[in-house]
Amino acid sequence: MSVLEAKDISFSYDHQRLFEDANMRLFQDDHAVLVGPNGHGKTTFLKFLAKELSPNKGNISWLNHVKVGYLDQFLALRDDQTVEIYLHDVFEHLFQLESKMIGLYEEASTSNQAMRLIRHASDIQDILEKEQFYQFKSKVDNMVQGLGLSLHVLKQPIAELSGGMKVKVMLAKLLLQDVDVLLLDEPTNFLDKKHIEFLIQYLNQYKGAFLVISHDAYFLSKIAKTVFAIEGKKIEKYK
Ligand SMILES: Nc1ncnc2c1ncn2[C@@H]1O[C@H](COP(=O)(O)OP(=O)(O)OP(=O)(O)O)[C@@H](O)[C@H]1O
Ligand SMILES: [Mg+2]
The missing domain is CATH 1.20.5 (Single alpha-helices involved in coiled-coils or other helix-helix interfaces)
Known part of the structure; x- marks a missing residue:
């Protein structure tokens, strides 16, 4: 069953046309990646799916009640809460x-x-x-350490963390949530090798669907069962 259908999507920024009648369909257990050259609209397209931006034309329809988690490539996380809270x-x-x-x-x-x-x-x-x-504390600890943060980070205010640490904290939260579909824009940007392996394992056993953008060929080859590529302002699907 498809959880998402993007139909006849067209979009331009000023004079730059990014999409023209592009179509995409995601199924409920799809492990998919979205690839394409720099600046060809991957982040833009994910923003349509996350409803952060609307296309000029076309429709994005999600199956009812589907829970979606979105990790932004350039996230802004400003907070005086501690990581733990x-x-x-x-x-x-x-x-x-x-x-x-x-x-x-x-x-x-x-x-x-x-x-x-x-x-x-x-x-x-x-x-x-x-x-x-009653297992939640160990779940949180495993996730935090798996992504390469030490446990005392939990007591720190988010505002004090570096950009890379913030991405990890946000990714940790997203993965702890019980969502049906993960949309991740360059999740490995701040991870080193060991923690990329952790994320690969996590995604491989993930029961829901995901659509991940990355430029890391090794990471992509380990997680992708379906590849969507932006080509000629359309989205082509490869299995
Ligand atoms: N807010 C904006 N206003 C105008 N142009 C924009 C805006 N955001 C992005 N663009 C342009 O739209 C194009 C597509 O950007 P987008 O970020 O979607 O590409 P991308 O495929 O994710 O690239 P990358 O691989 O570098 O992350 C780029 O040329 C970018 O400069
Ligand atoms: Mg991008």
């Missing part, structure tokens, strides 16, 4: 459930409706276990 935000709904559960147990200790409250609390506990809430 930024990453834990992924699990915010589970933290809220946990405090509700704790509240219910406390209330039960003084209530004459104790059994009902405890049953409710234990239902919540089941959800937390099913969602692997």
Whole structure:
């Protein structure tokens, strides 16, 4: 089933025509890359898909309820939150459930409706276990270290990090989220060899679809099952 269809896309910047009736379709388990020479519109096209920019003509349609995660090539991450708080935000709904559960147990200790409250609390506990809430800390640690950040970065405000570290933090968050489709624009730019291998492994076992832009031939060869190439203002597909 296709999760995304881009149909008859045309677009120009000022006098530079980038796309003319370009078409593309992404399927739900496609592991795809988008290639093309510098300046031919790869980043621009990904922005259409991420709904950050609209084409002059044509349609981008996503299947209903599909969750999309997007990593920008030139991201702007300015924040005085710590890295830890930024990453834990992924699990915010589970933290809220946990405090509700704790509240219910406390209330039960003084209530004459104790059994009902405890049953409710234990239902919540089941959800937390099913969602692997109790493993979240090690998940965060693995991801952060896998991408080449040391754990004490977690306590640092994002604003204090270098550009490369910010990309890693953003990539970590994106990969911790449970999205259906990943759109990554040059994700290896700030990664060294070892951490590129980590990302390759991650993407190979990824259950959803991804569309990745990169100039790194080795990385592309390791992750691509489908190749989209920008050619003559259109998008050609190669398997
Ligand atoms: N905001 C803008 N206004 C005008 N022209 C732009 C703008 N953004 C990009 N361009 C131009 O549009 C063309 C396509 O840019 P884009 O960033 O999509 O290319 P790309 O294929 O991602 O290139 P790279 O491989 O260098 O990342 C380039 O010539 C670029 O200079
Ligand atoms: Mg680009």
